[in-house]
Amino acid sequence: MEVDDFIKKWFSNYYRTNIDDVISPRSISKREFGFIIFKGRTMVRHRGFKDPGELKRFIIDLTPADAYHSSAYYERPEAGMDEKGWLGSDLIFDIDADHLSLPCKLRHDRWMCLGCGKAGVGDAPESCPKCGGKIREESWICEECLNTAKREVVKLTDFLTDDFGFSQEELHVNFTGHRGYHVHVISDKVSPLGREERKEIVDYVTGTGVDLSLLNLRRENSFLDAPNWMRKILGKLGSKDAVPKGKRQWIKAAQQAINEVSVKIDTVVTTDIHRLIRMEGTLNSKTGMKVVKIPLNRVDLFDPFKDAVAIKGGEAEVYVEEAPRFRLMDQEFGPYSKVKVELPIEAAVLLLCKGRAYPII
Incomplete structure (x- = not known):
């Protein structure tokens, strides 16, 4: 039996017996859906469904390798991109271990040139450093990967609640079933935002363009008066007495604090107002694990190697x-x-x- 046939058999069994675990997004009739099918691993998209029952029947019949819905709301979800009629979009953040510089990659990720056979470990080069040929990558997931990504989730949700004022009910955290997490902000306040406004939010949480000159440590109440971002940096630096003396040492320490406070996200995902995102309760074909919604107050306790095991x-x-x-x-x-x-x-x-x-x- 071929590998994909074997996997599809078990995916089919999961969907037939656990279809109620598949959770439809809100306003389902305004969403576009996309599916990767096992045969050829091709994407079928521009699908629309009237209600959750119709969607679930489709998934059972198709047994997709992966299932997605749009972050956007459309007048005509099944139309081509230019004719859909964009109505708004959820604000999505993608935190993936692939985008984090982790030493564990040297232990479990490897690559090999399909041309000359040259191989290596860790992050793969874009092309073979020996012959310029194409690279085949083999990645893995480990507890260090996902625990580090989870810490980024906590930093992000703190930004979103403390600095932007979103309620916990407006934030949905999903494990992707593979190497990371998605944070959905579902609110009428963000739905109409365009790419540029979303880029400003990205810049804020990633610390892009933070002006160190705003940290006026000579003022008596600078810790209390500093904007939220600056307060986070100063919190990392500790008391005023612990701040390094000298401009060069100060800037170096502040930049290190910015790196620790900022959130490492895939910036392209957040600014994409037409993004397809994994559907809660569906399986990820890279692991066989499922997309799991995590209560905000239980992110620290979430164990993907137990809580996301579906088959x-x-x-x-x-x-x-x-x-x-x-x-x-x-x-x-x-x-x-x-x-x-x-x-x-x-x-x-x-x-x-x-x-x-x-x-x-």
């Missing part, structure tokens, strides 16, 4: 080419190298989705 109840024998040690639920697996092994289905599907194994039928 359960069975075992499968697979041949594993290479895989690092990993945990799913309360069980440890690996490391594996060129070995046949019988695994719980959730571990087998993860390895198959990551391209690290093949089913033995």
